Amino acid sequence: MKRRAWFRSSLVVGTLAVVAVCGCSRVHKKAPVLHATAAGSALVVSSGDRQLAPSGSPLPQPLIMQVNDNQGNGVTGALVKFSVPAGVKIDPAEALSDSNGEVTANVTLGNTSGRYVLTAMAWNKAGHPISVQVPELAAGYQEELGYQVQRKYCSRCHDPESTPEQVSNHDNLAVPPHSFDQGATYNKLSDADLTAIIGHGGPALNLSALMPPYGSTLTKADIQAVIAYIRLVSDPPYQAPGLVYAKQ
Amino acid sequence: MxxxxxxxxxxxxxxxxxxxxxxxxxxxxxxxxxxxxxxxxFSEWHYYQHGYLRLIKNRRDAAVLQRHFEPGIHQIWLPDLGVVDRCETCHLGLTETSLGDIKMEPYSRHPVIPHSMQQFGCVMCHRGQGVATTVAGAHESALSSDGPILPAQYSEASCGQCHHAPLEGTPTLNQGRFLLARYGCVRCHTIKLPDGTSMQPADTPPPLSHIADKTTREWIYAWLRDPKSYAATATMPNFLLSDNDARDISGFLIANSVPEPGDTATLKPPKAGGSVDPTAGASLYGESFCASCHAMQNAAGNVVGGDLGPELTAIGTKVKPEWLTAWLRDPRNYDAGTPMPHYRFTDQQLALLTGFLESKTNTDLLANVHLDPATPAQIAHGKKLVEEYGCASCHEIRGVAKPDNYGPELSQIGSKPVAQLVFVKGMPETLPAYLSTKIKHPRIFGPGLHMPQFSFTPEQVDALTTALLSLTDRSVTLPAKLQIPTPQQTDYEPAGKAGQLMADLNCMACHRINGHGGTMAPDLSWEGSSVQKQWLDAFLKNPNTLRPTLIRRMPKFNLTDEERAELTDYIMTAYQNPDIDRDAMPLSGYSPDQVEHGRELFYGKYACQSCHMVDPAKDKGYIGPPLTEVGSRLNAEWIYLWLKNPQKLRPGTIEPNHDMSDDDARALTAFLMAQKGAGSQKTGTRTASVSASGTKGAGE
Known part of the structure; x- marks a missing residue:
């Protein structure tokens, strides 16, 4: 008797609480349903992928997707839907392509740092879905610091792009350095390897002496931050080795 | 019974x-x-703790995570800081390094930050209600002074509660603070910092008491209507004045202006028959490096140049030629506080430059401006408007007192309770949304508001909002040991005759000396220890740039021989590092073997050629200054000490500290001192060092 009362009462109170929580906190707003008037055969990123922004903030440029026919011309009126990982906001989440075949969406990144992969979807004439993965990069404090540090100390040589404000030294070097997004190069190096190269210069790992040592110039935190930045921007993405556990 | x-x-x-x-x-x-x-x-936190256990159950690292997990309410209590945070009751993975792949809240790992959570808690940075154990209570409630949770976008604001000096990892906050000073926000809104100082403006609004000497009423009218119509980069905001209000203010400013002797100058017309090269004016503009501070639209339509002074794209439409000539001759006569240097232009140069700048016009700007002479009633109304809009907060205007605290004080705006804010219908009712909307559209909050319309980019609005959100109650009440104050400028001014000359040339608008001055050009505090006297003298005569990739460069002032000697002597004597004996190592006379050893180190072990050039035919390094003539420029002792620890001589310089041995540093110094430049370069460095040591005494 006693136990049953316990269960029943807790069940009743619990159900009530759940109903109350669900009823109060979730009010769904229905967006008007969009009907595609055309269909393309390809979906491409026009611009706005792989942008770096502080976590939780909007991307500086909108994400523009383009729906093309098989000649590569934009298709007007095709439906594009975005699905985003938890924490990411996109506006609009679905839209019809404009006269250039383009769909423009504003993206706000999630609150944790790291790589967010958005998925854009369109449908071809046969109704089969075409999906494209669009990575965007959210910098936390450490990655942001790394970005600032590498911009001051590293990018003049490591970034081959020249601007009037900052002329690149990349092509002046006998052994051109690797751009930080070259995952094929950097993903092979462990954090300890990168720390050694940054701290003691290229010769620490039998690489070019044109890479000078920064161990006595940058703090440990700065070097870790630069590595975090390199890991964030690397393409293909960096897979952390993870913890190694003994077999049971 | x-x-x-x-x-x-x-x-x-x-x-x-x-x-x-x-x-x-x-x-x-x-x-x-x-x-x-x-x-x-059935409490929420219980639900989230169960969710966490389900999440970690099948992971490879489950054993470790389960061992770390403790059921129940977790709390961080920091009495000093007034922190009671129970956030970790639901946010269970914050310190789990192996949860880097989890982006689902509330279980994600906290991004790496330089502080520990046990030391500062959560609410210090994220705000919200630390004691609450429900999602809504902790995140959305505005009960305590911390208000609801701060959107992650503005997280840098929290760093600014203690860090009042710029931080490398908070670019948004730094920019916001810079903009508050640069756009003169703090001229109307007082911002007191916890250390008792106030934020100081960093703009230079011109005085308006003699404005009729400089420009016409029509231009003032057009400018007041919309500053951007005259210059795309105008920093003065738009006061959204009606035609009549702009008419009356322009009438008042002209009527109120008194001519100042020396504000206008007319040059003798050039001798007849003497043909002037039409490009000479443009060349002089380039040679004088006006573009270091002033922007101008180029043929491609891009606005190119610095932003220290006003944009000059349509300067000919703005200023009168006779004023421009007098201004170029000596800007301090019109505006004693201008950062513009006193170039010593000759009359011929003045004529060339005035002609060139007057040809930069925008005929559309004033095409439709026709103003009748202002009536006394209009002038009186104009004065009333000038007082109402607080023009004198920024500009010096004869007969109008600078208002005290024209706008509301913003010292603790970041903690303003939502209940005290007036929102516009349709906007989110939060403090960050209020601040950013106020900055974007200041007048939509009601009639009778005077805050002008700026045209900030979305990034700038975010930066300003971040900087304002950092001004919290908490930042005032935090223990003093946590406060990291802004580096205060000293009030150093160079003394004597040379000091007067330096003030006249406005050296400290760009150069910093002993903790005072600008940051655009190198710090000169130890210049006397660093450079050789002959080089300095030659440099002041003709400042050829050390870094050819820089847009901003030292202009050439037509200094007389006496002025140059005065300046050189003063810099060499007064600006020395007390720890450096600049004559401790000779300028030349190093043994060829030592020079050769230095060369090997330069190209081999230290690979200096990645950033520096010694042999222009072979080396391509473009980051540091070229070293082709470094032996005639720097003192050997300075080079030696620089090689040993560059940051000690110039904090923040990007040349890495190589932890060089004394022998290596000495050999490299010998090699670098052998680079005497020009004529001797052709014969190779080995012979150059010999010939240099032959012609110059070591005791120089």
Missing amino acids: RALNKLWNSWRGLFRDPIQPFGIASVLLLVALAIAPAKDH
Whole structure:
């Protein structure tokens, strides 16, 4: 008797609480349903992928997707839907392509740092879905610091792009350095390897002496931050080795 | 006994069966007793803790994570900081390094930050209600002074509560603070910092007391209507004035202006027959490096140049030629506080530059401006408007006093309770949304508002909002040991005759000396220890740039020989590092072997050629200054000490500290001192060092 009362009462109170929580906190707003008037055969990123922004903030440029026919011309009126990982906001989440075949969406990144992969979807004439993965990069404090540090100390040589404000030294070097997004190069190096190269210069790992040592110039935190930045921007993405556990 | 019987009867009358009420009462009691454990069992935090356990159950690192997991409410209590945070009750993975792949809240790992959570808690940075144990209570409630949770976008604001000096990892906050000073926000809104100082403006609004010497009423009218119509980069905001208001203010400013002797100058017309090269003016503009500070639209339509002074794209439409000539001759006469240097232009140069700048016009700007002479009533109304809009907060205007605290004080705006804010219909009712909307559209909050319309980019609005959100109650009440104050400028001014000359040339608008001055050009505090006297003298005569990739460069002032000697002597004597004896190592006379050893180190072990050039034919390094003539420029002791620890001589310089041995540093110094430049370069460095040591005494 006693136990049953316990269960029943807790069940009743619990159900009530759940109903109350669900009823109060979730009010769904229905967006008007969009009907595609055309269909393309390809979906491409026009611009706005792989942008770096502080976590939780909007991307500086909108994400523009383009729906093309098989000649590569934009298709007007095709439906594009975005699905985003938890924490990411996109506006609009679905839209019809404009006269250039383009769909423009504003993206706000999630609150944790790291790589967010958005998925854009369109449908071809046969109704089969075409999906494209669009990575965007959210910098936390450490990655942001790394970005600032590498911009001051590293990018003049490591970034081959020249601007009037900052002329690149990349092509002046006998052994051109690797751009930080070259995952094929950097993903092979462990954090300890990168720390050694940054701290003691290229010769620490039998690489070019044109890479000078920064161990006595940058703090440990700065070097870790630069590595975090390199890991964030690397393409293909960096897979952390993870913890190694003994077999049971 | 009768009484008892009566009671029993009435009891039976009420309940018929005497046992039933006991049953009902005990069930009610049981239910009542069950409420508390049920509430606990179905509480939100319990739900999230179960969710966490489900999440980690099948992971490879489950064993470790489960060992770290402790059920129940977790709390960080920091009495010093007024922090009682129970956030970790639900946010269970914050310190789990292996959860880097989890982006689902509330289980994600906290991004790496330089502080520990146990030291500062959560609410210090994220705001919200630390003691609450429900999602809504912790995140959305505005009950305590911390208000609801701060959107992650503005997180840098929290760093600014303690860090009042710029931080490398908070670019948004730094930019916001810079903009508050650069756009003169703090001229109307006082911002007091916890250390008792106030944020100082970093703009230079011109005085308006003699404005009729400089420009016309028509231009003032067009400018007041919309500053951007004259210059795309105008920093003055748009006051959204009506035509009549702009007419009256321009009328007042012209009527109020008094001519100042020396504000205008007319040059003798050039000799007849003497043909002037039409490009000479443009060349002089380039040679004088006006573009270091002033922007101008180029043929491609891009605005190119610095932003220290005003944009000059349509300067010919703005200023009168006779004023421009007088200004170029000596800008301090018109505006004693201008950062513009006193170039010593010759009359011919003045004529060339005035002609060139006057040709930069925008004929559309004033095409439709026709103003009748202002009536006394209009002028009086204009003065009233000038007072109403607080023009004198920024500009010096004859007869109008600078208003005190024209706008509301913003010292603790970042903690303003939402209840005290007035929102516009349709906007999110939060403080960050209020601040950014106010910056974007200051006048939509009601009639009678005077805050002008700026045209900030979305990034700049975010930066300003971040900087304002950092001004919290908490930042004032934090223990003093946590406060990292802004580096205060000293009030150093160079003394004597050379000091007057330096003030006249406005050296400190760009150069910093002993903690005072600009940051655009190198710090000169130890220049006397660093450079050789002959080089300095030649440099002041003709400042050829050390870094050819820079847009901003030192302009050439037509200094007389005496002025140059005065300046050189002063810099060489007054600006020395007390720890450096610049004559400790000779300028030349190093042994060829040592020079050769230095060369090997330069190109081999230290690979200096990645950033520096010694042999322009071979080396391509473009980051540091070229070293082709470094042996005639720098003192050997300075080079030696620089090689040993560059940051000690110039904090923040990007040349890495190589932890060089004394021998290596000495050999490299010998090699670098052998780079005497020009003529001797061709014959190779080995012979150069010999010939240099032959012609110059070591005791120089």
